[in-house]
Amino acid sequence: MNSNSHQIPNNIVHELFGEINILKTExxxxxxxxxxxxxxxxxxxxxxxxxxxxxxxALFGGSSYKFSSDYDESINDKFxxxxxxxxxxxxxxxxxxxLPSGFEELITTGLLIKEPNVIQPxxxxxxxxxxxxxxxxxxxTVVYWACGDHGDQFEILGDLTAEEAAVATYEGPVAWGxxxxxxxxxxxxxxxxxxxxxxxYVFITDxxxxxxxAVKDYTVDLSRRIEAGTARPVNxxxxxxxxxxxxxxxAQLDDLPEVMGLQYDIWDHKMASTMRDLRDIFAEVxxxxxxxxxxxxxxxxxxxxxxxxxxxxxxxxxFKLPPDxxxxxxxxxxxxxxxxxx
Numbered sequence: 145m146n147s148n149s150h151q152i153p154n155n156i157v158h159e160l161f162g163e164i165n166i167l168k169t170e171x172x173x174x175x176x177x178x179x180x181x182x183x184x185x186x187x188x189x190x191x192x193x194x195x196x197x198x199x200x201x202a203l204f205g206g207s208s209y210k211f212s213s214d215y216d217e218s219i220n221d222k223f224x225x226x227x228x229x230x231x232x233x234x235x236x237x238x239x240x241x242x243l244p245s246g247f248e249e250l251i252t253t254g255l256l257i258k259e260p261n262v263i264q265p266x267x268x269x270x271x272x273x274x275x276x277x278x279x280x281x282x283x284x285t286v287v288y289w290a291c292g293d294h295g296d297q298f299e300i301l302g303d304l305t306a307e308e309a310a311v312a313t314y315e316g317p318v319a320w321g322x323x324x325x326x327x328x329x330x331x332x333x334x335x336x337x338x339x340x341x342x343x344x345y346v347f348i349t350d351x352x353x354x355x356x357x358a359v360k361d362y363t364v365d366l367s368r369r370i371e372a373g374t375a376r377p378v379n380x381x382x383x384x385x386x387x388x389x390x391x392x393x394x395a396q397l398d399d400l401p402e403v404m405g406l407q408y409d410i411w412d413h414k415m416a417s418t419m420r421d422l423r424d425i426f427a428e429v430x431x432x433x434x435x436x437x438x439x440x441x442x443x444x445x446x447x448x449x450x451x452x453x454x455x456x457x458x459x460x461x462x463f464k465l466p467p468d469x470x471x472x473x474x475x476x477x478x479x480x481x482x483x484x485x486x
Contacts, residue, residue, distance in 0.1 A: 154418045158481050162427030173465040179436050183429045187341035190274040193329040195349040196288035196317035204316040205261030215255045264314050271309035288317035295323025325355040343378040350386035352393045367406045381425045385416045434459045440476035445469045
């Protein structure tokens with residue numbers, strides 16, 4: 145991506161907007177902003193793919209534990225004295241090992257806490273929403289991906305209704321994967337719903353995509369076929385979760401249209417930690433023919449009008465600001481929305 149081009153961080157983007165991208169030149173700042181709306185498209189099909197690689201075990205709440213804030217190392221002496229723990233030497237270092245009775249007491253007293261399943265609340269929100277609001281059949285297809293020895297398998301949970309998805313438990317696949325391969329589930333959704341007027345698919349992961357080049361090649365080919373009218377429109381969002389996720393890795397998919405000169409943009413990426421709410425996943429899914437208000441205008445940081453929409457305010461706004469601008473204002477339907485650029 146051009147070093148003078150960047151996306152405004154989600155945490156300072158007004159809730160009206162999906163996303164805001166700016167391109168700085170010596171003469172002006174080019175702004176492209178989208179209005180955030182639920183995409184309602186007839187015949188839509190949806191899918192959610194949850195990363196099933198081994199590194200996700202802790203995020204699914206597996207068997208990982210951590211000490212609570214009430215734990216104090218002075219407790220160690222008590223457990224050793226009571227025969228509930230022993231001190232061993234490993235590589236010249238003294239290590240505390242809790243015996244079954246000590247381990248059980250730590251859990252019972254709340255000093256040892258099981259790591260939470262952070263995927264559960266995300267899945268229990270995203271899947272019902274897509275099933276009830278977007279999917280034409282009222283059921284979102286859910287799979288675990290990056291499964292098996294080579295990380296290229298996926299396990300199908302099924303087509304879940306909003307009611308089923310809201311009460312389902314998401315605890316990970318049967319066969320945890322050793323690699324993180326995105327192409328198999330991506331291709332599965334595209335090919336299974338190849339006749340759908342529009343497909344919208346969400347992928348959740350904690351790591352680096354290891355078959356990135358294959359995903360890029362497939363995306364480029366699919367984008368060009370969509371533009372040529374030989375494939376149906378598809379949009380995908382990949383959501384990064386956890387501390388190890390690589391934003392730079394996921395952003396490669398987001399940058400493909402600019403890098404490869406593609407007219408149809410398939411991928412968007414989000415970090416779960418910076419998402420404002422669920423609707424952020426629709427930030428790049430814009431129907432440019434939609435009108436959100438009869439009139440409106442954009443002003444620069446000094447109050448000068450830089451754009452007027454007299455025949456309807458579109459969902460995709462494009463205008464230029466002076467090169468020294470640090471914010472802009474959108475006036476529409478009696479509302480005045482002030483938006484900083486950094």
